[in-house]
Amino acid sequence: MFRISKDSPVYYLTSVTNNRLPVFQTARIKDLVCSALNEARTSAGLLLFAYVIMPEHLHALIGSDRKPSEVLRYINGISSRRLINYLKARRYESSPQKLKRAQGARAYQYSLWDHHPNVKLITTENGFMEKVNYIHLNPVRAGLVEQPQDYRWSSVRCWMRNPLETEPLTMDLDQIAWHKAEA
Numbered sequence: 001m002f003r004i005s006k007d008s009p010v011y012y013l014t015s016v017t018n019n020r021l022p023v024f025q026t027a028r029i030k031d032l033v034c035s036a037l038n039e040a041r042t043s044a045g046l047l048l049f050a051y052v053i054m055p056e057h058l059h060a061l062i063g064s065d066r067k068p069s070e071v072l073r074y075i076n077g078i079s080s081r082r083l084i085n086y087l088k089a090r091r092y093e094s095s096p097q098k099l100k101r102a103q104g105a106r107a108y109q110y111s112l113w114d115h116h117p118n119v120k121l122i123t124t125e126n127g128f129m130e131k132v133n134y135i136h137l138n139p140v141r142a143g144l145v146e147q148p149q150d151y152r153w154s155s156v157r158c159w160m161r162n163p164l165e166t167e168p169l170t171m172d173l174d175q176i177a178w179h180k181a182e183a
Contacts, residue, residue: 001177002047002063004128009121010049011062012131015076016114022055023083023112030153032086033058034168036079044074047172050132053153054142059135061128063175068119080112125179132159 004010017023024030030053037060041048047063064071122128136159139151148156157163158171 002172002175003177003179004122004125006123008063008065009123010128010131011060011064011068011071012120012122013060013062013068013072013075014057014118015072016057016118017112018114020056020114024053024055024058024153027152029083029086031168032082033079034153036082037075038169039082040074040078043078044071046071046074047175048155048169049128049171049173049176050135050155050159051153051169052135052138052151052155054138054144059131059138061122061131061135063172068121072119076113083112 002008002010024033033053037048037051037058040046044064044066046066049061049063051058051060060075062071062075122131136148136154136156139145139154140148145151148154149160149162152164153168155169155171157167158173163170
């Protein structure tokens with residue numbers, strides 16, 4: 001069980017695509033990112049509490065004993081590899097060209113993510129719930145849907161305890177050890 005506290009913070013992750021390129025526009029690509037998030041969760045032993053995939057960024061609330069930099073490496077690394085391989089395999093030439101970068105020290109040619117990711121430590125249940133609500137309202141604020149539950153690539157339905165049969169990702173909500181309300 002995961003108890004949100006100063007000793008075990010939840011990581012609020014925001015990853016933005018390189019140059020804010022709206023890479024995540026199609027259902028197939030957003031599903032691919034969901035699959036990559038699930039792969040990162042399994043590979044790194046992460047707990048996924050909330051997420052949303054927007055056209056040019058993603059937000060996630062992650063529980064882990066790992067350092068924030070390791071969590072980012074799993075999530076951003078796996079999603080980047082999966083997406084770039086997908087684009088190259090389908091011979092989408094223009095998208096990989098937009099993600100092309102000068103050859104770096106690690107010899108990779110493409111960069112899906114901006115190299116200034118944002119991770120905040122969430123240490124209270126109130127702060128956690130503020131981020132959950134922010135994540136779920138992101139598609140509404142962006143004008144993509146009128147109701148949060150209408151946006152497929154979000155954890156909102158899991159939080160409402162009404163997931164789709166074909167939900168892109170399930171959440172680890174049963175792993176949260178909530179503090180008891182004091183009388």
